[in-house]
Amino acid sequence: MGKYTRQQWLTLIVFAIADFCSAVCVSLQAPFYPMMAESKGATPTQYGFVFGVFELTVFIVSPIYGNYLNKIGPKFMFNAGIFTTATTCIMFGFLDRVNDTTAFIGLSFAIRIVEAMGNSGFLTASFSIIAKEFPENVGATFASLETCFGLGMIVGPTLGGALFELGGYTLPFVTLGGLLICAASLTYCILPSYSNEFKGESHSSGSMLSLIKIPAIAIAAYAIIASSISIGFLQATLEPHLRPLELSPFQLGLMFVLNGATYGLFAPLWGWLCDKVVNPRFVVIFGSVVVMSAFILIGPSPFLPIPTTLPLCIVALVLHGTGFGAELVATFTSAHRDAVAHGFPDDINTYGLVSGMWTSTFALGAFIGPSAAGALFDLIGFPWATVFVVALHLIVGASFSVFMCCSRKKPGSGLYTKIHESLANSDPEKAGLLTGKTGGAFTRSISDSSCVSTTSDSSQEYYVY
Structure with a gap:
């Protein structure tokens, strides 16, 4: 890090602040929005889709942003995205004034869709700039910034729950959304301009489809989807699952902190391992096993004759943060490396494609997660619903293991x-x-x-x- 230039340090600083504030706004509503939605007459299936439509929108628009990143400009996309996320977060805080169930759900959908469009631009641009600025340390840099995101995940539910108890539904969104607007202003003033660096790079001859056709990237995309399904699953159903334990909103916020805190703590380790020590695919396999263990415990799964207790849920959430962090960091590093290794040019266009693919597949899983979780929670209950996530990650571990055993090692296919x-x-x-x-x-x-x-x-x- 001592060799970083002034521009690289500025990029790291503003990204760290932006990631932290964005995570705060994304995570603050999970402890109390389900309760508010149910008080308006909404069912778990309905408010599960409110969580899910955000990610569905990101899934749709991320490839578009990735393809046109060079024309739009990464700095403009980054700043516009984070400002949109902030303003819509504030708007979401006034939904408690709407008493009609249909209007409440409809406005929730509309605001979340616009917020998702901003969040997608922010993420796609940030991942691309990381790959451009830190080509030799993509995994470690990505993981370090994800630590800031993990810290935001800690502060978001905790501060959101505390503000909810202090001033009701609107206060958390207005306060923390205003914080993100300040961060957006800071990034606008400080973030270096990349227009001159990317101006001479031609439009990519590759496409998202040609990227996914690479077998290594295809199974990485599936791993991203499975990992984000596990996150969205808990986002929509953890609060009703923990309701019998009679925790306060502040205590519920602390429960949502656990997997985010663990993710942020271990993310730099996974990035360093992927960049310097082991093949990222080994890290993905390890992460899938840990996530399976977490969901077997948090149910608890129907085949475990043990009751749901607070200590058991705490252990499961810590395991989940460890496992999905390993999967997400390793798949980003692996996909970027495999794209270049299969003939894609090492330029901003490829960075945009890989970033768009990662963001889009993550969003697809995060849409499926809460949407399926709400429906499964209604139909078969939480313990049986967790089996769905366990099965997905069993496929992740098995597919990566089979791929590594069957693929012939080529020069440069591993760490080079x-x-x-x-x-x-x-x-x-x-x-x-x-x-x-x-x-x-x-x-x-x-x-x-x-x-x-x-x-x-x-x-x-x-x-x-």
């Missing part, structure tokens, strides 16, 4: 490091020692469709693995 031509020709063994890679050395030509291409000329590039 680019080296100077003179070092590669004179002493490949020394190059491996200097970079921490021991597999050997290899060269790739730009004309090779399977190469890791970072330049536009026809010269060869040299790597150790």
